[in-house]
Amino acid sequence: MRGAVIHAPGDVRFETLDDPKILHPTDAIIRTAVTCVCGSDLWPWRGVEPVDEPHPMGHEYVGFVEEVGSGVTAVAPGQFVVGSFATSDNTCANCENGFQSSCLNREFMSTCQADYVRIPNAQGSLVATDGVPGEDLWPSLLAVSDVMGTGWWAADAAEVGPGSTAVVVGDGAVGLCGVIAARAMGAERIIAMSRHEPRQELAREFGATDVVTERGDEGVRRIKELTGGIGADSVLECVGTDESMRQALHSARPGGNVGFVGVPHGVAVDGQELFFSHAGLRGGPAPVRRYLPDLIRLVQSGRIDPGRVFDLTLPLDQVAEGYKAMDERRAIKTLLTP
Amino acid sequence: MRGAVIHAPGDVRFETLDDPKILHPTDAIIRTAVTCVCGSDLWPWRGVEPVDEPHPMGHEYVGFVEEVGSGVTAVAPGQFVVGSFATSDNTCANCENGFQSSCLNREFMSTCQADYVRIPNAQGSLVATDGVPGEDLWPSLLAVSDVMGTGWWAADAAEVGPGSTAVVVGDGAVGLCGVIAARAMGAERIIAMSRHEPRQELAREFGATDVVTERGDEGVRRIKELTGGIGADSVLECVGTDESMRQALHSARPGGNVGFVGVPHGVAVDGQELFFSHAGLRGGPAPVRRYLPDLIRLVQSGRIDPGRVFDLTLPLDQVAEGYKAMDERRAIKTLLTP
Incomplete structure (x- = not known):
């Protein structure tokens, strides 16, 4: 598969990468429907956060479940799902208190500007939409995974x-x-x-x-x-x-x-x-998981349309231009289509 | 009358001062029943806060109303009253929101280690007790004016x-x-x-x-x-x-x-x-005024007894020793009796 990798400030490349695999029974693999560039991705792009070694980028995602680990029963292959940039088991004390982004088993997503993504804690993190939503709703559902949730x-x-x-x-x-x-x-x-x-x-x-x-x-x-x-x-x-x-x-x-x-x-x-x-x-990091069911409902019922914050759409292979446009404030937020 | 004046760090004197007078229609004068030394009084005593010129000290008070200005109808001479270290008109927007210690007409008390005290904003600040409480309750009611409220x-x-x-x-x-x-x-x-x-x-x-x-x-x-x-x-x-x-x-x-x-x-x-x-x-500074009615009731009904924090009682003229004992942690809090 292909995905974005940052090598240094200002240097994001679109490269061939290994396909993600199920590593733990609670993992899932999703095929990216749409992904995007976050304002916080600009910190390393601008060198405000150091880039010590090349690493994949992206933490916002919606997509189709491809495969699930043996411990995942909440979602199934073929479903369209939304998750949070911070994964959570949704069972620990912090999750029960509604602060899933401080889950004791939290893993932050960081490889989502790619064709496929491994989702840790998939059982607790992913929420399926009501049926497969039309493509017109994908940007708003994507926004829910981070900026709208935040x-x-x-x-x-x-x-x-x-x-x-x-x-x-x-x-x-x-x-x-x-x-x-x-x-x-x-x-x-x-x-x-x-x-x-x-x-x-x-x-x-x-x-x-x-x-x-x-x-x-x-x-x-x-x-x-x-x-x-x-x-x-x-x-x-x-x-x-x-x-x-x-x-x-x-x-x-x-x-x-x-x-x-x-x-x-x-x-x-x-x-x-x-x-x-x-x-x-x-x-603190937004406890998006707490809000997911409500926010997905608000989007699917047409009550909110946060996808309008995307004012630039690029094919995923032009991800670097997506960063550049946001850095130069030519775009509020860049949507990327695999 | 007599009262405490700080001249320099470590130098609090008990001096003869002018009797306070009604300056505004919303003022009241009270005769101090008991007063005390606050932990925050130790900041200037220790020189952590500068003492630019000699000034009176003390912001905790309970006492008997002696005289009220023409605009004060909430309390009357002879009543036993409790107030807050921060006076408030109790009618401005911040007061209505329950944050009386950010009253737009707030005046912090600062002359309470004395026989008599002028209370600005008396109409909005003072709350009378249910009858004149026994002396055994005075320390707890005094605590309500600051440390218990806080x-x-x-x-x-x-x-x-x-x-x-x-x-x-x-x-x-x-x-x-x-x-x-x-x-x-x-x-x-x-x-x-x-x-x-x-x-x-x-x-x-x-x-x-x-x-x-x-x-x-x-x-x-x-x-x-x-x-x-x-x-x-x-x-x-x-x-x-x-x-x-x-x-x-x-x-x-x-x-x-x-x-x-x-x-x-x-x-x-x-x-x-x-x-x-x-x-x-x-x-922030405690909105004591919001809590006064409830806290006075809790004290008068015997449900709380915060006066027990006073573990040293001195006559008001030994106020300097009261500071010293707290500074040296020989006392938690010093009660002063005029």
């Missing part, structure tokens, strides 16, 4: 509720999915912080009621203006930098909540700043 | 619930009150982290089921051992140092919550550490 988690961690005011920091795919989630959870006012017109437009179509283009202190001032002087009930921090985290913290009202879902890079939260903000802060 | 907030912010496991980091007066709160909120297991035998004993009497004496990585290892390997549902961080914050964060299970209530000194929370802990974090 946007949902951001809103959940920020405790978005009916009638509340939510701020979304970050207009990448996760931030845009955060807008979808905030709307689905009943937020009355959704303020998207974005400077890029096409993204502002998509945010509005997804349910944003206001757009703030300012950043830093000026951005906070605008948020306060829009929220009766006190800040927002919920803030979804969907970037992961020190600047975005401060922006988020200062945009929340006392007693409000910040959900932060981008893996933080160079972030240090000052204790007194957090203390006097009076805001709650919760982050 | 311990309650720690447990509330850490989302302690029936049947849960709670860890209390810090065995000072707030930590000990945190144990009381965790028990009152139904925690099944309460693990007190303490190295000091008399404090361990009091923690057990207040409801701690386990005591862990280890700190740092070893302390975390012990907590994990006691919590099925995953960590505690709720952690009450009642110290405010970088070490205690890390201890707290690593003691919480994924999806658990840390309530941090000691004003942080030198604390920087690493973004990735917080992210992968999967714990929620909320802190």
Whole structure:
């Protein structure tokens, strides 16, 4: 089979690789329907994360079950399945608490930009769709495996509720999915912080009621203006930098909540700043598995269409161009078709 | 009247001061029944916080209303009242959200180690007890104005619930009150982290089921051992140092919550550490006003007795000795009687 391998920052190649095999009874092999490039894939591409040796890339996937190990009964060959970027047994104490992305047997996916993928913990991780969905739904189901699940988690961690005011920091795919989630959870006012017109437009179509283009202190001032002087009930921090985290913290009202879902890079939260903000802060890898059944249903019933965050589609063998387009902000997110 | 004034680190004097006067229609003057020294008073005493010029000290108080401004109708002269260290109008948006310690008109108390005290925002801040309580209840009611209210907030912010496991980091007066709160909120297991035998004993009497004496990585290892390997549902961080914050964060299970209530000194929370802990974090000055009616009732009905954290009682004119005894850990908390 063929798949993407990163050799160095800026150097992703499409190569012939060994076909994946069942290694453990709880494994499954899927044939990739569609896959994509994640904003977090840009960290090694940009050299922010080191690339010590060549390794495969990709952690988002939907596809058809090809083969299952002897311990897998939850899904069967031929089914169309969605999983999470973090696999989980779905039986350990952390899974039972709904934090499957901290599963005691967690394995992060990392080989999904390929024709076939081995899924560890398949029994606990994969959820089959209702029948084989039409190709038009594949992008949205793919989004569920990471960015939509993560946007949902951001809103959940920020405790978005009916009638509340939510701020979304970050207009990448996760931030845009955060807008979808905030709307689905009943937020009355959704303020998207974005400077890029096409993204502002998509945010509005997804349910944003206001757009703030300012950043830093000026951005906070605008948020306060829009929220009766006190800040927002919920803030979804969907970037992961020190600047975005401060922006988020200062945009929340006392007693409000910040959900932060981008893996933080160079972030240090000052204790007194957090203390006097009076805001709650919760982050971490999204427990996508918890949300999968609901999110798949929302997609298949047509209630949400997060697949619209893909604004560039390339054949899988042009994966390198997919990275490049996102790095240069020519694309929000690249869909790859095997 | 007479009151405590700090002139420099280690130099608290008992001096003759002007009697406080009603300055605003929302003020009240109370005659101090009892007051005390707070752990946070030790920051300037120890020079950790600068003392730029001499200023009065003390923010915990219960007493008899002497006089009220024309805008105060909630309490009347002669009543015994309890307030919070942070005064609040109890009508602004933050107050309505239950975060009175972030009141838009907040004024922190700072002159309470004295015979008489002016209470700003008296209308929104003071709560009268049911009749004049016996002197035996004064220490517990005094504790409600700060350490008990703060311990309650720690447990509330850490989302302690029936049947849960709670860890209390810090065995000072707030930590000990945190144990009381965790028990009152139904925690099944309460693990007190303490190295000091008399404090361990009091923690057990207040409801701690386990005591862990280890700190740092070893302390975390012990907590994990006691919590099925995953960590505690709720952690009450009642110290405010970088070490205690890390201890707290690593003691919480994924999806658990840390309530941090000691004003942080030198604390920087690493973004990735917080992210992968999967714990929620909320802190800030305790919204004591929100809890006052319930806590006063719990004290007057004899259900909680946080006044037991006072293990040294001195006449107010020996206030300096009260600081010294706490600084040298000869006392958990010093009660001062005018």
